[in-house]
Amino acid sequence: MVKLTINGQKVQAEEGTTILEAARENNIYIPSLCHHEEVTPYGACRLCLVEVTKNGRERLVASCLYEVAEGLKVKTDSERIATNRKMLMELLLARCPNNKAVQDLAHKLGVEKTSFKLDDDDCMLCALCIRVCQEVVGVSAISLVNRGVDRALATPFFEPSSVCIGCGSCAYVCPVDAIRFEDIGDTRHIYWPDNDMEFKLKKCKTCSRYWAPQAQLDYIIKKAGLAPDAFDNCPDCRD
Amino acid sequence: MVKQSNNRLNSVAAFEALRKSIIAKRNPSQTCLVVCGGTGCLALGAADVITAFKQEIEKGRLESKVSLRVTGCPGFCERGPLVVVKPENILYQQVRGEDAAEIVSATVKGSIVDRLLYVDPDTGKKTTYESDVPFYKKQKRLLLGNNSNIAPTLIEDYLAIGGYAALAKALSSMTPEAVIEEVKKAGLRGRGGGGFPTGTKWETCRNTEGDTRYIICNCDEGDPGAFMDRSLMEGNPHSVLEGMVIGAYAIGGHQGYIYVRNEYPLAVKNAHIAIEQAEKLGLLGKNILGSGFDFSVKISRGGGAFVCGESTALMASLEGKVGEPRAKYVHTSEKGLWEQPTNLNNVETWANVPLIIKNGADWYGKIGSQGSKGTKIFSLVGKINNTGLIEVPMGVALKDIIYGIGGGIPEGKKFKAVQTGGPSGGCIPESLLNLPVDFDELDKAGSMMGSGGMIIMDENTCMVDIAKYFVNFLEGESCGKCLPCREGLKRMSQILTDITEGRGKEGDIELLERLSATLIDTSLCALGSTAPNPVLTTLRYFRDEYEAHIKDKRCPAGVCKALVTYSIDEEKCPGCGLCVKACPSEAITDMGKKKPVVLDQEKCIKCGACYDVCKLGAIIRK
Ligand SMILES: Cc1cc2nc3c(=O)[nH]c(=O)nc-3n(C[C@H](O)[C@H](O)[C@H](O)COP(=O)(O)O)c2cc1C
Ligand code: SF4
Ligand code: FES
Ligand code: FES
Numbered sequence: 001m002v003k004l005t006i007n008g009q010k011v012q013a014e015e016g017t018t019i020l021e022a023a024r025e026n027n028i029y030i031p032s033l034c035h036h037e038e039v040t041p042y043g044a045c046r047l048c049l050v051e052v053t054k055n056g057r058e059r060l061v062a063s064c065l066y067e068v069a070e071g072l073k074v075k076t077d078s079e080r081i082a083t084n085r086k087m088l089m090e091l092l093l094a095r096c097p098n099n100k101a102v103q104d105l106a107h108k109l110g111v112e113k114t115s116f117k118l119d120d121d122d123c124m125l126c127a128l129c130i131r132v133c134q135e136v137v138g139v140s141a142i143s144l145v146n147r148g149v150d151r152a153l154a155t156p157f158f159e160p161s162s163v164c165i166g167c168g169s170c171a172y173v174c175p176v177d178a179i180r181f182e183d184i185g186d187t188r189h190i191y192w193p194d195n196d197m198e199f200k201l202k203k204c205k206t207c208s209r210y211w212a213p214q215a216q217l218d219y220i221i222k223k224a225g226l227a228p229d230a231f232d233n234c235p236d237c238r239d
Numbered sequence: 240m241v242k243q244s245n246n247r248l249n250s251v252a253a254f255e256a257l258r259k260s261i262i263a264k265r266n267p268s269q270t271c272l273v274v275c276g277g278t279g280c281l282a283l284g285a286a287d288v289i290t291a292f293k294q295e296i297e298k299g300r301l302e303s304k305v306s307l308r309v310t311g312c313p314g315f316c317e318r319g320p321l322v323v324v325k326p327e328n329i330l331y332q333q334v335r336g337e338d339a340a341e342i343v344s345a346t347v348k349g350s351i352v353d354r355l356l357y358v359d360p361d362t363g364k365k366t367t368y369e370s371d372v373p374f375y376k377k378q379k380r381l382l383l384g385n386n387s388n389i390a391p392t393l394i395e396d397y398l399a400i401g402g403y404a405a406l407a408k409a410l411s412s413m414t415p416e417a418v419i420e421e422v423k424k425a426g427l428r429g430r431g432g433g434g435f436p437t438g439t440k441w442e443t444c445r446n447t448e449g450d451t452r453y454i455i456c457n458c459d460e461g462d463p464g465a466f467m468d469r470s471l472m473e474g475n476p477h478s479v480l481e482g483m484v485i486g487a488y489a490i491g492g493h494q495g496y497i498y499v500r501n502e503y504p505l506a507v508k509n510a511h512i513a514i515e516q517a518e519k520l521g522l523l524g525k526n527i528l529g530s531g532f533d534f535s536v537k538i539s540r541g542g543g544a545f546v547c548g549e550s551t552a553l554m555a556s557l558e559g560k561v562g563e564p565r566a567k568y569v570h571t572s573e574k575g576l577w578e579q580p581t582n583l584n585n586v587e588t589w590a591n592v593p594l595i596i597k598n599g600a601d602w603y604g605k606i607g608s609q610g611s612k613g614t615k616i617f618s619l620v621g622k623i624n625n626t627g628l629i630e631v632p633m634g635v636a637l638k639d640i641i642y643g644i645g646g647g648i649p650e651g652k653k654f655k656a657v658q659t660g661g662p663s664g665g666c667i668p669e670s671l672l673n674l675p676v677d678f679d680e681l682d683k684a685g686s687m688m689g690s691g692g693m694i695i696m697d698e699n700t701c702m703v704d705i706a707k708y709f710v711n712f713l714e715g716e717s718c719g720k721c722l723p724c725r726e727g728l729k730r731m732s733q734i735l736t737d738i739t740e741g742r743g744k745e746g747d748i749e750l751l752e753r754l755s756a757t758l759i760d761t762s763l764c765a766l767g768s769t770a771p772n773p774v775l776t777t778l779r780y781f782r783d784e785y786e787a788h789i790k791d792k793r794c795p796a797g798v799c800k801a802l803v804t805y806s807i808d809e810e811k812c813p814g815c816g817l818c819v820k821a822c823p824s825e826a827i828t829d830m831g832k833k834k835p836v837v838l839d840q841e842k843c844i845k846c847g848a849c850y851d852v853c854k855l856g857a858i859i860r861k
Contacts, residue, residue, distance in 0.1 A: 043566050044721045046761040060760050065566045080760070087757035091726040115750050116730045125719065144719070147544065149729045151719035 004072040019063035019074055020048055030076050031085065031109060033092075033175055034126035035064040039135045042127055046088055047105075051075040060084070082110075090114040095121050101176040122178035123153050123193040129170035129179060137169050138223075142192065153178075158195045166190060166199030166213035186210050206237035247521030249529040251411040257520075258398050265399060270305045270346060271325040273387050274334075277312025277470060278505065279627075280319035284335060288320050291339030305346060308396075311386040311474015312466075314628035315374050318357060323369055323387055330369040331355040360624070360646065374625050377643045379606070381614050382590050383630045386474035391509045394516040397477040403522055405593035409485050410530040413596075418489035419445065422592065424600035426612035431457050431548075431585030432661075432689050433765075434611070434678035437592075440582060444572040445490045447580040452492035454534075455557070455576065455583040456483055458499040458506060459541055459548035462661035463712065465692040467616040468586035470628055472499065472506035475590070476513035480536065482589030484523060485596055487534040490582050495536040498553055500543050510538055545662075545716035549764050550575075550583050552718065563718045564764035585690065587616055608634025611677035615691055619645050622652065622697040631676070638672040641695060653698040656780070658705070660689030662712045663769035665776030666702065685776040687769070701798035702781040703788055707735040709773035717766060724767030727758045731774060739799040743789035748778065797860045800845040804861050809835040811857035818849035818858060 001012045006019070006028055013022035018041065023030050033045040041064045050063045053073040060080070075081070089106045094116035096102040102124070106112070127144060130153070134140045141164035145154050155161035166188050171179040181190040188199040201210035202217055211234040221230055248254045274280075274289050292307050315321060318332035324346055331342060334355060345352045356365040357372050366372050389396035397403070409418050423438030444452060456479060460468040472479060483495050499506050514536050517523035525533045539557050546552050547562040554576045556562035575581025591613055595603045607613050611633035617640070620626050624646030631640060637657065641647065648654050656666040659676075665686030667674065674680055678688050696705065714728040731754055734747050755771030762768040778785060787793045794802040807827075812835035819827045819836060826842035827849060835857075838849075850858045 042720075043763055046722055046763070049761055061568060062566060062763075066568050083753075084757050084760050087753060088722060088761060091722060091730065091757075094730065095726055115746075117733060124722070125725070146719070147715075148717040148719040149714055149725060151725065 002068050002070045002072075004068050004070070004074060006074045007076055013068045015068070017068055019050055019052070019061075019066050019068060019072075022068050023050075023063065023074075023076060028076060030063055031105065032064060033105070033124065034128060036128055036132070036173060039128065039131035041065050042131065045092075045124070045126055047085060049081060049084060051078055051081060085109055086111050090116065092124055095119050096124055096176065098122075099176050099178070121193070122176060124176060124178070125151055125153060126175065127153075128173050128175065129153065132169050132173045137165070137167055139163055139165060139167075139219075141165075142170060152194055153192060154194050155192070155197070160195075160197050164190075164197060165216040165219045166197070167216045167219075183210065188213050202231065204234035204237055205232045207234060209234055209236075211235075247519070247524070247526075249521060249526070251407045251528055254403065254407050254522075254528055258404075261395050261399050268326055271308055272305060272342070272346065273308045273310055273323040273325055275311075275313060275319060275321040275387075276309040277316065277319075277386075277473065278466070279312060279316030280321060283319045283333075285320035287336035288322065288334050288339060291336040292343065295339050295343040299343065299347070301343065301347065305343065308390050310389065311391050312383075312470040312628060313387045314378075314380070314383055314470075314630070315372070315625065316627040317625045322355075325387075328369045329367055330357060330372060332357045374627070374629075374644055374646065377639060378630050379614050379632045380630045381594055381606075382471065382475070382478070382587065383616060383628060385478065386470070389475060389477075391474050391476055392512045394477060394513070394520065397475070401597065402477055402593075403481055405596035406481050406484050406488075406522065407528060409488055409596050410528055410532060415445065415489045415491060418485060418596065421600045422489070422595055425595045425603040426600075426607075426610075427588065427591055427595060427603070428611060428678060429585055430587035430591070430615065430688075430690065431583075432687070434688055437584060437588055440572055440584075441486060441490050443570065444492075444580045444582040447573045449580040451494065451579050452490055453576045453579055453581040454483055454487045454490065454492040454495040455553070455581060456495070456497045456586055456589055457548060457550075457553060457583055458497055458503070458510075458586045459553060460500065460503075460586075460690065461543070461545035461548050461716070462690055462692045464620045464694060465618050465661060465690055467618050467628055467691050469503050469506050471586050471590050471616075472497075472503070473509050476506075476509045477517065478590045478593060479586055480510075480513050480517055480523070482584075482592035483536060484517075484527065484534055485592050486582065486584065486589065488532055492582065493533050493535070495534060496557060496576075497536060497538045498541055498547075498557060499538060501540045502543055507538060507540060514538070544718075546718045546764070546766050549766060551764070553583065554581065563720050564766070566763060587691075607632050608675055608677045608680075610679045615676070615688070617691045617693045619693050619695070621658075621693075621695040622648055622700075623695040624649050633677040634675040634680075636672070637667065637674045637676055640676065640693070641672070645695065648695065648697050654695070655698050655700050656696045656702065656705075658686075658694040658696065658709075658773070659692065660687035660772070661692045662709045662716075663687075663766065663772050664689045664692070665772045666696070666705065666780065667776070668780040670780075685779055686772065699796055699798070701739070701794050701796040702777040702784045703735065703739055703794075704796075704798050706773045706777045707732065707739055710735055710770070713766065713770045717770075721761075721763035721767060723758050723761045724763070724770065727754055727762075727767070728770055730754060731771070735774070738785065738788045739794070739801070741788075741792050741799075741801040743785075743792075745789065747789060748782070748785055751778065793861070797847070797850075803845050803847075804840065805838060805843055805845065805847070805850060806840075806859045806861070807835055807838050808857045808859050811855050812836055813855070813857075815855075817852050817854075821848040821852040823848060 032048040043062045043065045048063045049060050089111040093106050093114040097118045099122050141161040168181045171181045199213040202214045217231040320334050322331040322334045427437040428434040547556050552562045552564045614630050616630045658666045710731050717724045719725045758771050759768050814834045816829050819829045824844045826839045828837045
């Protein structure tokens with residue numbers, strides 16, 4: 001265990017944990033968008049920035065990446081942090097002015113309007129979906145393509161992906177609802193910002209309900225070494 | 240050829256013996272035609288010159304009298320293709336294939352081809368010897384100077400000028416700690432941009448436990464207009480390699496990489512050849528010079544993204560991943576390539592190491608300024624008479640570089656600013672021409688050393704337009720991972736475009752400043768955090784130009800088309816019709832002799848052709 005202070009409050013944390021994790025353990029709020037405990041931290045949105053003082057030097061760091069250390073002094077709020085967070089929020093709001101989640105967070109951080117020209121994106125390129133697809137699902141069907149301002153989230157070459165199993169985890173995890181999916185009849189549709197795909201759903205042998213993408217079930221059967229008929233019935237009709 | 244080429248040298252004594260035998264076979268008064276085969280001279284036709292020399296020598300059966308050496312760039316690209324006759328060091332400039340016969344016959348006779356000598360534009364006098372040319376005279380060419388003394392692909396040439404002696408010295412008489420101490424004492428700072436103390440970095444890496452330690456040479460060089468690392472790697476690859484082996488010995492690393500951009504085929508080729516030659520001689524590989532120390536080097540070719548020059552992105556790219564930076568809360572010297580302690584230095588940093596070890600820290604410490612030791616290579620480009628590569632002691636005044644070496648601004652125009660430090664450097668104004676050029680002074684001026692690009696701008700440059708140019712470059716090169724850099728540069732570019740196109744509004748300057756502060760404070764890597772420099776320095780030194788664009792909708796330099804109008808001063812115009820011919824858009828009509836011409840604003844595309852061609856000042860630009 002290491003001892004540190006956050007906003008003057010004495011805190012203990014496991015070695016190797018990040019400031020963000022330590023703060024959350026202690027109910028100290030730090031805004032964040034691209035962080036999720038299930039996946040590797042990425043450090044892209046920069047909203048989680050905090051001020052640390054170490055060996056007398058003060059600097060701004062991303063708390064989702066910076067690990068706790070003995071004697072570390074952390075401030076999660078200061079004039080400098082607030083000014084920067086507001087500017088980041090203005091940039092985000094200009095990119096996604098019509099996105100509810102972005103508007104809400106902006107409001108929470110005291111930003112009601114942006115000084116910049118308005119675009120109309122939803123995706124803010126936090127790469128949570130990509131990390132979940134890769135690290136949790138184990139598939140890597142989507143990635144960030146192109147560099148810089150042309151960066152976009154998509155399947156390779158914006159074509160239907162041959163490895164995507166249609167599980168929809170990307171849509172679940174997206175903090176700003178930029179990815180959607182819906183099941184219509186026997187088909188699941190997944191809509192990413194720049195392309196979409198369709199998946200056949202499996203019909204339950206007992207109740208005839210379309211309940212999950214065939215590709216996802218095949219993937220689980222293969223990965224877990226289950227019997228080929230393991231998912232013939234939906235969870236409700238299984239004994 | 241080296242006789243022992245199949246035998247690896249297994250001791251320092253064997254190495255010394257080889258060097259002596261190479262030197263013994265050389266005749267110092269041998270006449271040698273040195274032709275620059277650098278990229279600049281090749282583009283100007285050096286290949287023809289080389290072929291022609293070969294033919295002339297063969298035709299006259301002069302092989303024993305005159306030898307030919309093709310080298311890397313000595314720096315004076317402006318006047319290429321360059322030929323130097325050794326040992327006298329007679330310099331011929333702008334040589335063409337047709338000149339070869341005359342040069343060869345004059346050389347054999349001991350005379351000089353007068354018409355190919357360089358004329359000093361200030362005195363109008365011809366200079367015979369390389370060292371008398373003002374461009375070279377005011378330099379201190381510790382690194383670049385050797386480019387003319389060796390053929391990059393002949394290790395014997397490098398050995399003959401004392402190459403690998405520093406390595407032999409380190410391995411035979413210094414502990415790794417002593418090598419680090421020497422480099423620290425010399426005050427060497429990284430030439431790749433940040434100016435980080437090299438010895439300290441080596442020490443951290445050495446003191447970090449790991450399964451292994453990696454040594455990397457950064458030859459990514461992505462700044463537009465920069466070619467110093469390229470010229471070192473092309474012209475003297477062994478000096479870089481020698482530095483790396485010494486560093487590896489000091490740090491305790493056994494595997495090295497040279498990360499070089501693919502657009503540098505000659506650098507890649509020469510580095511490959513150098514590695515092969517050094518391995519053959521036992522200067523690289525297992526048991527180097529019988530010391531028991533092992534170190535090998537591989538070449539990794541980069542795809543050419545600017546951001547891949549950044550240390551963590553470079554290492555990701557080396558690992559075969561997407562070249563994107565990561566946070567550096569743990570330094571790469573502790574956790575770098577494949578999570579192992581890794582030491583990355585720039586090409587020029589590595590090339591300085593043999594000098595320090597061979598001549599000692601005390602010698603090195605006498606060169607340069609208080610906080611920045613040694614020399615620095617700059618690429619001098621833009622509105623300057625002598626474009627090329629220069630090497631000067633740190634601390635030399637800007638004006639000595641621009642006027643003394645660079646020969647001033649072409650066409651007698653006025654100097655306006657110099658951009659140092661590459662795209663994310665800053666623009667330094669005329670009032671700071673006395674600034675000593677070193678790491679700390681450039682920082683204080685709001686710019687930086689960067690890797691050593693220097694772009695000179697004259698009075699016809701619009702500083703808002705320049706800021707826009709660099710921001711657009713960086714916007715295109717941002718990896719796009721972090722929000723402030725990606726979105727911030729996009730907005731910065733939009734605001735600057737608006738200002739230059741007459742849509743600037745009150746508050747834009749303040750917004751640029753606020754935005755800059757956030758990029759500096761919150762970007763993930765140094766690309767984003769240094770990207771505001773061009774904007775901030777132009778705001779600091781040329782704020783009035785921004786204000787003129789925004790408030791008066793006027794571009795003082797007459798560059799921003801949307802803000803410029805051309806008209807005819809009827810008093811001055813005699814109707815000569817020169818402008819009528821020059822206008823590509825048929826916007827000017829000849830009204831007959833002695834009558835002023837008429838300019839149609841509707842048709843004018845604001846190219847300025849009429850303005851440039853009118854000698855009577857009858858075109859008004861506002
Ligand atoms: C965007 C960016 C581009 C860079 N490009 C280069 C480069 O082309 N060559 C280089 O040596 N260093 C480059 N650097 C600096 C490196 O990250 C690193 O600091 C340097 O190679 C370390 O070597 P040194 O200590 O010898 O200077 C770049 C840094 C950034 C942020
Ligand atoms: S600062 Fe720019 S280049 Fe660096 S990580 Fe962020 S987006 Fe990429
Ligand atoms: S949550 Fe830390 S950078 Fe996004
Ligand atoms: S390339 Fe020949 S002098 Fe630079």
